Protein backbone atom coordinates (compact mmCIF):
# COMPACT_ATOMS: atom_id res chain seq x y z
CA UNK A 626 0.00 0.00 0.00
CA UNK A 627 1.30 3.46 -0.91
CA UNK A 628 1.53 6.07 1.86
CA UNK A 629 0.95 9.77 1.24
CA UNK A 630 1.58 12.58 3.68
CA UNK A 631 -0.56 15.70 3.28
CA UNK A 632 0.28 18.94 5.09
CA UNK A 633 -2.57 21.41 5.59
CA UNK A 634 -4.93 18.46 6.11
CA UNK A 635 -7.48 20.75 7.82
CA UNK A 636 -7.83 22.96 4.74
CA UNK A 637 -10.19 22.74 1.77
CA UNK A 638 -7.74 21.01 -0.58
CA UNK A 639 -6.38 18.74 2.18
CA UNK A 640 -9.86 17.29 2.69
CA UNK A 641 -10.68 16.72 -1.00
CA UNK A 642 -7.23 15.35 -1.80
CA UNK A 643 -7.44 12.94 1.16
CA UNK A 644 -10.76 11.63 -0.12
CA UNK A 645 -9.29 11.11 -3.58
CA UNK A 646 -6.17 9.30 -2.31
CA UNK A 647 -8.15 7.07 0.07
CA UNK A 648 -10.32 6.11 -2.90
CA UNK A 649 -7.17 5.07 -4.75
CA UNK A 650 -6.09 2.83 -1.87
CA UNK A 651 -3.46 5.06 -0.22
CA UNK A 652 -2.76 5.20 3.48
CA UNK A 653 -3.12 8.92 4.25
CA UNK A 654 -1.16 10.66 7.00
CA UNK A 655 -2.38 14.21 7.64
CA UNK A 656 -0.18 16.81 9.27
CA UNK A 657 -1.94 19.56 11.24
CA UNK A 658 -0.64 22.30 13.48
CA UNK A 659 -3.16 21.23 16.09
CA UNK A 660 -5.44 18.26 16.31
CA UNK A 661 -8.66 20.12 17.18
CA UNK A 662 -12.20 18.96 16.44
CA UNK A 663 -12.89 22.28 14.72
CA UNK A 664 -9.99 21.67 12.30
CA UNK A 665 -11.32 18.24 11.32
CA UNK A 666 -14.71 19.58 10.17
CA UNK A 667 -13.87 19.26 6.46
CA UNK A 668 -12.75 15.64 6.85
CA UNK A 669 -15.88 14.91 8.89
CA UNK A 670 -18.07 16.55 6.24
CA UNK A 671 -16.60 14.18 3.64
CA UNK A 672 -17.01 11.24 6.06
CA UNK A 673 -13.31 10.29 6.05
CA UNK A 674 -11.99 11.56 9.42
CA UNK A 675 -11.71 8.05 10.84
CA UNK A 676 -9.66 6.80 7.90
CA UNK A 677 -6.78 9.27 8.26
CA UNK A 678 -3.91 9.28 10.75
CA UNK A 679 -3.59 12.86 12.01
CA UNK A 680 -0.22 13.93 13.40
CA UNK A 681 0.46 17.28 15.05
CA UNK A 682 3.52 18.81 13.44
CA UNK A 683 5.18 22.22 13.47
CA UNK A 684 6.52 22.57 9.92
CA UNK A 685 8.96 25.25 11.07
CA UNK A 686 10.77 22.54 13.07
CA UNK A 687 12.71 20.21 10.73
CA UNK A 688 13.40 17.63 13.44
CA UNK A 689 9.67 16.91 13.76
CA UNK A 690 9.39 16.40 9.98
CA UNK A 691 12.39 14.07 9.82
CA UNK A 692 10.94 11.94 12.62
CA UNK A 693 7.61 11.63 10.77
CA UNK A 694 9.26 10.74 7.44
CA UNK A 695 11.38 8.06 9.12
CA UNK A 696 8.36 6.61 10.90
CA UNK A 697 5.79 6.58 8.04
CA UNK A 698 8.07 6.22 4.98
CA UNK A 699 5.74 7.95 2.48
CA UNK A 700 6.08 7.62 -1.28
CA UNK A 701 4.42 11.01 -1.87
CA UNK A 702 4.23 14.23 0.15
CA UNK A 703 1.68 16.91 -0.77
CA UNK A 704 2.49 20.29 0.78
CA UNK A 705 -0.76 22.22 1.05
CA UNK A 706 -0.14 24.05 4.35
CA UNK A 707 0.17 27.80 4.01
CA UNK A 708 -1.19 31.04 5.32
CA UNK A 709 -3.39 31.18 2.24
CA UNK A 710 -5.28 34.46 2.47
CA UNK A 711 -4.11 37.45 0.42
CA UNK A 712 -5.94 39.90 2.74
CA UNK A 713 -4.41 38.30 5.85
CA UNK A 714 -0.99 38.59 4.27
CA UNK A 715 -1.30 42.37 4.11
CA UNK A 716 -2.17 42.35 7.84
CA UNK A 717 0.61 39.86 8.74
CA UNK A 718 3.24 40.02 5.99
CA UNK A 719 6.24 38.77 7.95
CA UNK A 720 4.49 35.81 9.56
CA UNK A 721 3.02 34.86 6.16
CA UNK A 722 6.40 35.01 4.44
CA UNK A 723 8.19 33.13 7.22
CA UNK A 724 5.77 30.23 7.41
CA UNK A 725 5.11 29.88 3.68
CA UNK A 726 8.83 29.67 2.85
CA UNK A 727 10.54 28.09 5.88
CA UNK A 728 8.05 25.21 5.89
CA UNK A 729 8.96 24.42 2.26
CA UNK A 730 12.70 24.56 2.94
CA UNK A 731 12.24 22.26 5.95
CA UNK A 732 10.14 19.72 4.06
CA UNK A 733 12.57 19.55 1.12
CA UNK A 734 15.62 19.41 3.35
CA UNK A 735 13.99 16.65 5.42
CA UNK A 736 13.23 14.66 2.25
CA UNK A 737 16.80 15.16 0.98
CA UNK A 738 18.18 13.85 4.27
CA UNK A 739 15.81 10.91 4.86
CA UNK A 740 14.77 9.66 1.39
CA UNK A 741 15.28 11.80 -1.73
CA UNK A 742 12.99 9.46 -3.68
CA UNK A 743 9.89 10.78 -1.92
CA UNK A 744 7.83 12.66 -4.53
CA UNK A 745 6.95 16.22 -3.47
CA UNK A 746 4.00 18.39 -4.49
CA UNK A 747 4.03 22.14 -3.80
CA UNK A 748 0.86 24.26 -3.76
CA UNK A 749 1.97 27.21 -5.88
CA UNK A 750 -0.47 29.97 -6.77
CA UNK A 751 -1.55 32.08 -9.74
CA UNK A 752 -1.14 35.08 -7.40
CA UNK A 753 2.62 34.76 -8.08
CA UNK A 754 2.05 36.27 -11.55
CA UNK A 755 0.43 39.48 -10.31
CA UNK A 756 0.77 42.17 -12.95
CA UNK A 757 1.05 40.25 -16.19
CA UNK A 758 2.14 41.47 -19.64
CA UNK A 759 -0.46 39.42 -21.53
CA UNK A 760 -3.28 36.93 -21.13
CA UNK A 761 -3.72 34.01 -20.92
CA UNK A 762 -0.90 33.42 -18.46
CA UNK A 763 1.37 30.50 -19.37
CA UNK A 764 3.71 28.46 -17.16
CA UNK A 765 6.66 30.54 -18.42
CA UNK A 766 5.09 33.98 -17.77
CA UNK A 767 7.31 36.13 -15.54
CA UNK A 768 6.22 36.62 -11.90
CA UNK A 769 5.36 40.13 -10.67
CA UNK A 770 3.75 39.41 -7.26
CA UNK A 771 1.43 42.07 -5.81
CA UNK A 772 0.94 40.93 -2.21
CA UNK A 773 3.00 39.48 0.66
CA UNK A 774 1.18 36.17 0.06
CA UNK A 775 2.18 36.20 -3.60
CA UNK A 776 5.79 37.03 -2.69
CA UNK A 777 5.89 34.12 -0.23
CA UNK A 778 4.44 31.70 -2.79
CA UNK A 779 6.83 32.89 -5.52
CA UNK A 780 9.77 32.35 -3.13
CA UNK A 781 8.52 28.90 -2.17
CA UNK A 782 8.09 28.06 -5.86
CA UNK A 783 11.71 28.98 -6.60
CA UNK A 784 12.90 26.97 -3.60
CA UNK A 785 11.21 23.97 -5.21
CA UNK A 786 12.70 24.62 -8.66
CA UNK A 787 16.13 25.02 -7.09
CA UNK A 788 15.91 21.68 -5.22
CA UNK A 789 14.66 19.93 -8.36
CA UNK A 790 17.53 21.29 -10.44
CA UNK A 791 20.23 20.94 -7.77
CA UNK A 792 19.43 17.53 -6.32
CA UNK A 793 17.46 15.85 -9.10
CA UNK A 794 14.50 15.37 -6.76
CA UNK A 795 10.92 14.74 -7.98
CA UNK A 796 9.19 18.05 -7.22
CA UNK A 797 5.98 19.22 -8.91
CA UNK A 798 4.51 22.68 -8.46
CA UNK A 799 0.81 22.84 -9.20
CA UNK A 800 0.15 26.48 -10.02
CA UNK A 801 -3.48 26.66 -9.03
CA UNK A 802 -5.85 29.51 -9.82
CA UNK A 803 -8.78 30.29 -7.48
CA UNK A 804 -10.78 27.17 -6.73
CA UNK A 805 -13.79 26.94 -4.51
CA UNK A 806 -15.97 24.46 -2.67
CA UNK A 807 -18.42 24.10 0.18
CA UNK A 808 -15.37 23.66 2.47
CA UNK A 809 -13.99 27.17 1.90
CA UNK A 810 -14.19 29.40 4.97
CA UNK A 811 -16.48 32.44 4.92
CA UNK A 812 -13.51 34.79 4.64
CA UNK A 813 -13.05 33.78 0.97
CA UNK A 814 -15.03 35.66 -1.64
CA UNK A 815 -17.22 33.02 -3.32
CA UNK A 816 -18.23 31.32 -0.07
CA UNK A 817 -18.93 34.75 1.44
CA UNK A 818 -21.26 35.84 -1.36
CA UNK A 819 -23.17 32.56 -1.37
CA UNK A 820 -23.72 32.31 2.41
CA UNK A 821 -24.58 36.01 2.73
CA UNK A 822 -26.87 36.00 -0.32
CA UNK A 823 -28.80 33.09 1.20
CA UNK A 824 -29.18 35.10 4.42
CA UNK A 825 -30.38 38.15 2.46
CA UNK A 826 -32.90 36.00 0.58
CA UNK A 827 -34.28 34.80 3.93
CA UNK A 828 -34.48 38.34 5.34
CA UNK A 829 -31.72 37.59 7.89
CA UNK A 830 -29.26 40.15 6.48
CA UNK A 831 -29.83 43.55 4.88
CA UNK A 832 -27.09 43.85 2.24
CA UNK A 833 -23.79 42.43 0.92
CA UNK A 834 -20.72 44.55 1.74
CA UNK A 835 -17.89 44.04 -0.74
CA UNK A 836 -14.67 45.72 -1.89
CA UNK A 837 -13.50 46.12 -5.48
CA UNK A 838 -15.75 43.78 -7.47
CA UNK A 839 -14.67 44.89 -10.94
CA UNK A 840 -11.56 42.73 -10.82
CA UNK A 841 -11.63 39.49 -12.83
CA UNK A 842 -10.45 36.05 -11.78
CA UNK A 843 -10.19 32.50 -13.11
CA UNK A 844 -12.44 30.36 -10.86
CA UNK A 845 -12.67 26.58 -10.64
CA UNK A 846 -14.09 23.74 -8.59
CA UNK A 847 -11.76 22.36 -5.88
CA UNK A 848 -12.78 18.66 -5.96
CA UNK A 849 -11.75 18.57 -9.64
CA UNK A 850 -8.52 20.55 -9.08
CA UNK A 851 -7.13 18.03 -6.56
CA UNK A 852 -7.33 15.37 -9.29
CA UNK A 853 -4.63 17.27 -11.17
CA UNK A 854 -2.37 17.24 -8.08
CA UNK A 855 -2.59 13.46 -7.99
CA UNK A 856 -2.05 13.11 -11.75
CA UNK A 857 1.15 15.19 -11.81
CA UNK A 858 2.60 13.08 -8.99
CA UNK A 859 2.09 9.89 -11.05
CA UNK A 860 4.35 11.05 -13.92
CA UNK A 861 7.85 9.65 -14.54
CA UNK A 862 9.42 13.11 -14.38
CA UNK A 863 8.34 16.14 -12.39
CA UNK A 864 7.20 19.44 -13.86
CA UNK A 865 5.03 22.49 -13.10
CA UNK A 866 1.45 22.85 -14.35
CA UNK A 867 -1.28 25.46 -14.45
CA UNK A 868 -4.53 24.20 -13.00
CA UNK A 869 -7.24 26.63 -14.02
CA UNK A 870 -10.48 26.94 -15.94
CA UNK A 871 -8.96 28.94 -18.79
CA UNK A 872 -11.21 32.03 -18.57
CA UNK A 873 -12.04 34.86 -16.17
CA UNK A 874 -15.20 36.51 -14.85
CA UNK A 875 -15.62 39.63 -12.74
CA UNK A 876 -16.57 39.35 -9.09
CA UNK A 877 -19.54 41.60 -9.96
CA UNK A 878 -20.78 39.02 -12.49
CA UNK A 879 -20.54 36.26 -9.88
CA UNK A 880 -22.53 38.30 -7.35
CA UNK A 881 -25.19 39.29 -9.89
CA UNK A 882 -25.54 35.67 -11.07
CA UNK A 883 -25.99 34.50 -7.45
CA UNK A 884 -28.43 37.31 -6.65
CA UNK A 885 -30.48 36.58 -9.80
CA UNK A 886 -30.64 32.90 -8.88
CA UNK A 887 -31.89 33.78 -5.37
CA UNK A 888 -34.19 36.61 -6.59
CA UNK A 889 -32.31 39.37 -4.75
CA UNK A 890 -32.28 42.93 -6.21
CA UNK A 891 -28.83 44.21 -7.20
CA UNK A 892 -29.44 47.30 -5.02
CA UNK A 893 -28.46 45.09 -2.06
CA UNK A 894 -24.82 45.17 -3.23
CA UNK A 895 -22.91 47.74 -1.15
CA UNK A 896 -19.38 48.76 -2.18
CA UNK A 897 -17.17 49.49 0.85
CA UNK A 898 -13.91 51.18 -0.16
CA UNK A 899 -12.40 50.17 3.21
CA UNK A 900 -12.37 46.63 1.82
CA UNK A 901 -10.19 47.57 -1.18
CA UNK A 902 -6.68 46.05 -1.08
CA UNK A 903 -3.47 48.16 -1.23
CA UNK A 904 -2.54 46.52 -4.55
CA UNK A 905 -4.76 44.39 -6.72
CA UNK A 906 -4.49 42.18 -9.81
CA UNK A 907 -7.07 43.48 -12.32
CA UNK A 908 -7.59 40.46 -14.52
CA UNK A 909 -6.06 37.02 -14.49
CA UNK A 910 -6.70 33.78 -16.30
CA UNK A 911 -4.46 30.96 -17.30
CA UNK A 912 -3.91 28.50 -20.11
CA UNK A 913 -4.51 24.92 -18.96
CA UNK A 914 -3.55 23.05 -22.15
CA UNK A 915 -0.29 21.68 -20.66
CA UNK A 916 -2.17 19.97 -17.80
CA UNK A 917 -4.88 18.71 -20.13
CA UNK A 918 -2.45 17.32 -22.70
CA UNK A 919 0.36 15.98 -20.50
CA UNK A 920 -1.69 14.85 -17.49
CA UNK A 921 -4.94 13.96 -19.24
CA UNK A 922 -6.70 16.27 -16.74
CA UNK A 923 -10.34 16.59 -17.69
CA UNK A 924 -11.98 19.94 -16.83
CA UNK A 925 -14.78 21.82 -18.54
CA UNK A 926 -16.75 23.68 -15.85
CA UNK A 927 -17.38 27.42 -16.19
CA UNK A 928 -17.35 29.74 -13.15
CA UNK A 929 -21.17 29.72 -13.34
CA UNK A 930 -21.27 25.90 -13.33
CA UNK A 931 -19.10 26.04 -10.21
CA UNK A 932 -21.50 28.56 -8.61
CA UNK A 933 -24.52 26.36 -9.41
CA UNK A 934 -22.86 23.40 -7.68
CA UNK A 935 -21.91 25.43 -4.61
CA UNK A 936 -25.24 27.22 -4.21
CA UNK A 937 -27.05 23.88 -4.43
CA UNK A 938 -24.75 22.28 -1.82
CA UNK A 939 -24.98 25.31 0.50
CA UNK A 940 -28.79 25.38 0.31
CA UNK A 941 -28.96 21.66 1.13
CA UNK A 942 -26.88 22.25 4.27
CA UNK A 943 -28.84 25.29 5.59
Ligand code: NAP
Nearest residue numbers: 633635636637638658705706707708709748750801803804
Ligand atom coordinates in the same frame (compact mmCIF):
# COMPACT_ATOMS: atom_id res chain seq x y z
P1 NAP B 1 -6.84 26.58 3.30
O1 NAP B 1 -8.21 25.97 3.29
O2 NAP B 1 -6.68 27.98 3.78
O3 NAP B 1 -5.91 25.61 4.14
C1 NAP B 1 -4.63 25.99 4.52
C2 NAP B 1 -4.03 24.93 5.40
O4 NAP B 1 -2.76 25.42 5.84
C3 NAP B 1 -4.86 24.65 6.66
O5 NAP B 1 -4.76 23.28 6.96
C4 NAP B 1 -4.16 25.49 7.72
O6 NAP B 1 -4.26 24.98 9.03
C5 NAP B 1 -2.71 25.37 7.26
N1 NAP B 1 -1.93 26.49 7.81
C6 NAP B 1 -2.12 27.80 7.63
N2 NAP B 1 -1.22 28.53 8.32
C7 NAP B 1 -0.45 27.62 8.96
C8 NAP B 1 0.64 27.74 9.87
N3 NAP B 1 1.13 28.93 10.21
N4 NAP B 1 1.16 26.60 10.38
C9 NAP B 1 0.67 25.38 10.00
N5 NAP B 1 -0.37 25.22 9.17
C10 NAP B 1 -0.91 26.33 8.65
O7 NAP B 1 -6.20 26.53 1.84
P2 NAP B 1 -6.62 25.65 0.57
O8 NAP B 1 -7.64 26.40 -0.19
O9 NAP B 1 -6.88 24.25 1.00
O10 NAP B 1 -5.28 25.73 -0.29
C11 NAP B 1 -4.26 24.73 -0.16
C12 NAP B 1 -2.94 25.32 -0.63
O11 NAP B 1 -3.08 25.76 -1.98
C13 NAP B 1 -2.45 26.51 0.15
O12 NAP B 1 -1.05 26.44 0.22
C14 NAP B 1 -2.87 27.70 -0.69
O13 NAP B 1 -2.03 28.82 -0.46
C15 NAP B 1 -2.71 27.12 -2.08
N6 NAP B 1 -3.59 27.71 -3.10
C16 NAP B 1 -4.93 27.76 -2.91
C17 NAP B 1 -5.74 28.30 -3.89
C18 NAP B 1 -7.25 28.36 -3.73
O14 NAP B 1 -7.91 29.04 -4.52
N7 NAP B 1 -7.82 27.63 -2.80
C19 NAP B 1 -5.17 28.77 -5.09
C20 NAP B 1 -3.78 28.67 -5.27
C21 NAP B 1 -2.99 28.12 -4.28
P3 NAP B 1 -5.36 25.51 10.10
O15 NAP B 1 -6.64 24.80 9.76
O16 NAP B 1 -4.80 25.10 11.39
O17 NAP B 1 -5.46 27.00 9.92
